[in-house]
Amino acid sequence: MRTKDTIKQDALFEATIKLVNEIGFAASSVSKIAKEAKISPATIYVYHKNKEELLVSTYVQIKKNMGHTIHEYFDDSLPLRDILKSVWYKFFDYIAIHPEYFQYTEQFANSPYQALVNKEEVEKYFDPVIHVFYRGIEQKIIKDVSFDILMAFFLHPIVALSNPRLCQDFEPNNKNIESAFTLAWDAIKL
Amino acid sequence: MRTKDTIKQDALFEATIKLVNEIGFAASSVSKIAKEAKISPATIYVYHKNKEELLVSTYVQIKKNMGHTIHEYFDDSLPLRDILKSVWYKFFDYIAIHPEYFQYTEQFANSPYQALVNKEEVEKYFDPVIHVFYRGIEQKIIKDVSFDILMAFFLHPIVALSNPRLCQDFEPNNKNIESAFTLAWDAIKL
Amino acid sequence: MRTKDTIKQDALFEATIKLVNEIGFAASSVSKIAKEAKISPATIYVYHKNKEELLVSTYVQIKKNMGHTIHEYFDDSLPLRDILKSVWYKFFDYIAIHPEYFQYTEQFANSPYQALVNKEEVEKYFDPVIHVFYRGIEQKIIKDVSFDILMAFFLHPIVALSNPRLCQDFEPNNKNIESAFTLAWDAIKL
């Protein structure tokens, strides 16, 4: 029967995220995760090769989900600034709806486990947005600087502002998100 | 009686940084750090109350050093853009000279240990720069948005660009640092 | 899955008692106990929450066993002196048969761990004997003094005489036990 499996797998996914967010990566042992998911530690090894693979696959699953959500209703035909503004909002929306997912990815990205991720696989979930920036450069709407620099002023500010540890005073309401976008756009636009 | 050995203390400081950078916070056990510093694990407890205090004090020491370096030759009388540009370069300089210190602070800031830092103490090492932004707002040179937003487009881009994991393609040469500064300034200037 | 191994559990029980008797409470480390029981130190934590709980539960188990044995063939209808004499002999019998159990309880009662025992639980194993003393007072057969005083002249002499460290010269043969009982009865009888 498949149903049972899926229930256990989902419980494991959520338990992993919950525990890592609560007590951190280092303290999240296999048996604690198992207890949180209400399964036996041994059962984890039915679904995952080892602890490492459990944590990595949890990360990739979140990133996949995030990529899909960001691109919902993605309309390539709009003016470039409008596309990016929509993406900008989508990111904040996603984090507002799934703060625990975002928190997990942040913790994960700074753990030794991030080295084990297949980066291409994750990146491809964000291909459409990425492409927008390259088009903006071609169309001389966006500054002709390296992609890393553009991300440092578009993606990383989002990440920083959404991280309560870094930005305790930033409240992610429409007004603040809008005014932050102004800075992002001023930064990257030609 | 013997006197406290500053050579041992320094070796411990460097060993802690080296090991954390190599294998991460979670895997950096007291005995591994001791071995790296070529002292006995028990000796660590002569210099530090516990593991936590060792890691936190290492962080604070780096931050202090960083703050001092950033503010060398700090000239408050220059035009605001020039001050910030100078600070911008100083940051990249510092990271270029002490990449291992920077890497440690990045890892630390995302570890559970960061909660234990006396934030005021650390922040005060950066007071002069912080003050420049507030002055810029008053003088209507910089956009009147929250400090968190300004940092998201000034400090965090530096951090992101200097993190090889996030920005593998960004080479921190003068040209690239300069062009990144253009984006930062465009973002925050009125 | 495997089922909990009662052989291991019993070996642990006996190993704990043996080691504590041989080298004392303070020196009886978890790993030494494990080695004596021929199991892994980690396995102890399958059966017991921690060292404390191992030692306390070992004590309670002995006390339970002792209480049951003391009350075998307990006949409440006999004359009071005969009941107490029977109990008196039963105590010495028990100690003669299980000197290692007795020694453990003596060491335990003087260790910091004794504070962690649920005293009511242990006391209830001895309820029938305890009741005899109260009846003796009511029936004006036994002196009307506090229960503590009665025990000081009935129970503690047994304990002292059975402790080879305190009474090296007392040989617990029938003649000596009988003559000691004479003193006990003379002490408590009205």
Place this chain on the structure above:
Amino acid sequence: MRTKDTIKQDALFEATIKLVNEIGFAASSVSKIAKEAKISPATIYVYHKNKEELLVSTYVQIKKNMGHTIHEYFDDSLPLRDILKSVWYKFFDYIAIHPEYFQYTEQFANSPYQALVNKEEVEKYFDPVIHVFYRGIEQKIIKDVSFDILMAFFLHPIVALSNPRLCQDFEPNNKNIESAFTLAWDAIKL
């Protein structure tokens, strides 16, 4: 200069007793005792060969003091019952005045360290009382049983009644001490 030494030695004596009573033998480490006595751990080794010798000599010193006090105003010419009654009271007095000394000896007597005491040396401090019992037997005032049995009904009841862990309800006032003596005398008298 001798003064300094004596001050340190006394501080060490009291610190040892205080700490052992507070946290038990097992937890009383050399460095904790040193801290309590406000000296360096290394200094302890100036006065004592090792930890063991520190604890044992502390015990012997108390026993010596106790023996002396018990025998103050000791009058061998009184009727035997009066001598023992006086000794009985002296014991309770001593414990009332120096509960911390008594507590230490109780803890010590049940630690593995007691095996290291020169028993003859300690016993000789109590020789005069001991002799009274032998005289009582000769004079057919006291039951002709082994010395161990007599102690089990004279000394050990005192110890039991004075141990708050064993006898929580016994309040050592004159009335209770007196009535307890009645039992002791009834036990041992012919």
Place this chain on the structure above:
DNA sequence: GATGAATGAGTGTTCATTCAT
């Protein structure tokens, strides 16, 4: 004589993982 620094050996406990059922 007196000290704080220094340490090898040990502490109680948890870990990721495997095993037997």
Place this chain on the structure above:
DNA sequence: CATGAATGAACACTCATTCAT
């Protein structure tokens, strides 16, 4: 498939003692 039992290896930390001053 699913499990709790079992464990070697590691953890952070403390110990009694010695060393250099």
